[in-house]
Amino acid sequence: MLLRDPDVSEDIEPDDSAYERAEPPPGEAGPREQFPRSSAVADLARRGLQDLGFEALLDEACTITAKTLDVDFCHVFKLRPSRRDLLLRAGVNWPEDHVGSVTMDLDPGSQNGYTVTSWQPTVVTDIREEDRFEPSSLMEKMGIVSGVTVVIPAPQDPWGTFGAHSREPRAFDELDTTFVQSMGQVLSAAVSKRRIEDEKARYETRLKRFAYTASHDLQEPLRMVTMYLNLIEQRYDDLLDEEGKELFSYATEGAQRMRKMVNSLLQLAEITTQEKTLEAVDANAVFEQALANLDVHIQETNAEITTEDLPTVKADPDQLSQVFQNLLSNAIKYSGDAPPRVHVKADRAGGFWQFAIHDEGIGIEPQHIDKIFTLFYRLDRAKGTEEGTGTGLALCEQIVDQHGGRMWVESEPEEGSTFFFTMPAATPLTS
Numbered sequence: 001m002l003l004r005d006p007d008v009s010e011d012i013e014p015d016d017s018a019y020e021r022a023e024p025p026p027g028e029a030g031p032r033e034q035f036p037r038s039s040a041v042a043d044l045a046r047r048g049l050q051d052l053g054f055e056a057l058l059d060e061a062c063t064i065t066a067k068t069l070d071v072d073f074c075h076v077f078k079l080r081p082s083r084r085d086l087l088l089r090a091g092v093n094w095p096e097d098h099v100g101s102v103t104m105d106l107d108p109g110s111q112n113g114y115t116v117t118s119w120q121p122t123v124v125t126d127i128r129e130e131d132r133f134e135p136s137s138l139m140e141k142m143g144i145v146s147g148v149t150v151v152i153p154a155p156q157d158p159w160g161t162f163g164a165h166s167r168e169p170r171a172f173d174e175l176d177t178t179f180v181q182s183m184g185q186v187l188s189a190a191v192s193k194r195r196i197e198d199e200k201a202r203y204e205t206r207l208k209r210f211a212y213t214a215s216h217d218l219q220e221p222l223r224m225v226t227m228y229l230n231l232i233e234q235r236y237d238d239l240l241d242e243e244g245k246e247l248f249s250y251a252t253e254g255a256q257r258m259r260k261m262v263n264s265l266l267q268l269a270e271i272t273t274q275e276k277t278l279e280a281v282d283a284n285a286v287f288e289q290a291l292a293n294l295d296v297h298i299q300e301t302n303a304e305i306t307t308e309d310l311p312t313v314k315a316d317p318d319q320l321s322q323v324f325q326n327l328l329s330n331a332i333k334y335s336g337d338a339p340p341r342v343h344v345k346a347d348r349a350g351g352f353w354q355f356a357i358h359d360e361g362i363g364i365e366p367q368h369i370d371k372i373f374t375l376f377y378r379l380d381r382a383k384g385t386e387e388g389t390g391t392g393l394a395l396c397e398q399i400v401d402q403h404g405g406r407m408w409v410e411s412e413p414e415e416g417s418t419f420f421f422t423m424p425a426a427t428p429l430t431s
């Protein structure tokens with residue numbers, strides 16, 4: 001009987017036929033067994049990477065292993081946070097109410113304890129003749145006398161154990177042990193994948209909380225500072241001497257700058273947490289929109305912006321427009337003394353389009369290249385840079401990242417820079 005945690009919803013019907021224990025001809029050891037075993041491991045790994053949920057994967061690993069090795073029990077025990085005991089997470093042939101509730105002490109004198117401490121697989125032919133460890137009371141209660149137990153590794157410490165056990169004495173050979181170990185490795189990969197997903201979910205929750213903080217808790221006192229600074233200026237400006245006025249202007253500038261930074265952070269948090277609607281978008285139209293938004297800036301600086309025909313990509317149009325706008329605005333801002341000259345093009349790169357925004361501006365020194373995408377990292381070395389907050393490129397990278405693309409820059413100081421980013425193509429490659 002297959003049992004699973006109560007919160008598992010998927011119903012898994014393993015394909016039994018592939019994992020039947022292939023009996024080697026008399027006198028011939030394992031080779032014939034290796035194929036169904038390795039295909040069982042590969043199949044579990046494939047399903048783990050694809051559609052199978054984590055809990056269902058634990059169940060399936062138990063079912064497949066029990067069937068392949070023809071053992072009475074197969075189970076996954078998870079180390080509890082106290083590291084003092086293990087909880088039965090999934091198992092074949094365990095009583096229904098045991099899974100998710102029964103624990104086993106992590107006694108170094110038990111097979112599980114020994115395995116977790118040594119990180120080595122332990123093979124027991126008959127526990128009654130075993131002198132390395134005592135049988136655990138739980139295993140004894142289930143009548144288990146033989147088995148293989150392996151660690152399910154996680155990056156720093158074991159996540160738990162995976163074991164195949166029988167009620168009869170049995171000599172498990174090296175192939176059996178390798179098989180159980182391989183299944184444990186697949187589970188280990190699934191544990192890592194799940195930890196990354198959990199970490200991502202926690203990160204997003206923190207960002208959402210941050211967005212709330214930025215919009216309420218920070219904006220309100222900032223609004224008050226600005227308001228009272230304005231009032232002081234209106235009422236007491238006449239009383240201030242030149243030095244007082246200068247000091248006062250620093251305070252006002254500081255408040256304005258902080259408002260810009262808070263707004264940028266809020267924008268970044270919103271982009272990260274927002275549900276996106278990816279649609280087929282004509283990048284030409286989006287680019288035109290970005291140009292229109294920058295019209296005044298372009299006129300003022302006499303910028304010359306040229307573009308080749310741009311493709312249709314799968315993107316959120318507002319976010320793509322934001323990327324164009326930030327990169328164009330930087331290309332204009334960091335153009336140096338000559339009027340800005342910017343060229344934009346896109347080339348197909350597999351399933352993506354690679355955009356390139358090239359300028360002939362001041363360029364970036366090699367030691368700054370990797371850092372300029374970092375939030376709030378900025379270099380004060382061009383006219384007009386007091387406008388910036390060092391968030392534009394971080395925002396662009398975040399947007400591109402969330403579309404599954406990449407972003408980078410190539411630059412030559414005093415010669416110019418080319419910012420590249422990729423976006424998924426809306427249509428497949430035609431041969």
Ligand code: ADP
Binds near residue numbers: 331362379389394
């Ligand atoms: P900001 O422009 O507000 O400082 P960004 O995140 O957009 O913030 O850019 C970070 C830094 O990268 C800038 O301070 C600037 O030094 C550098 N940079 C960005 N774009 C260019 C460019 N086209 N040419 C030269 N330097 C650039």
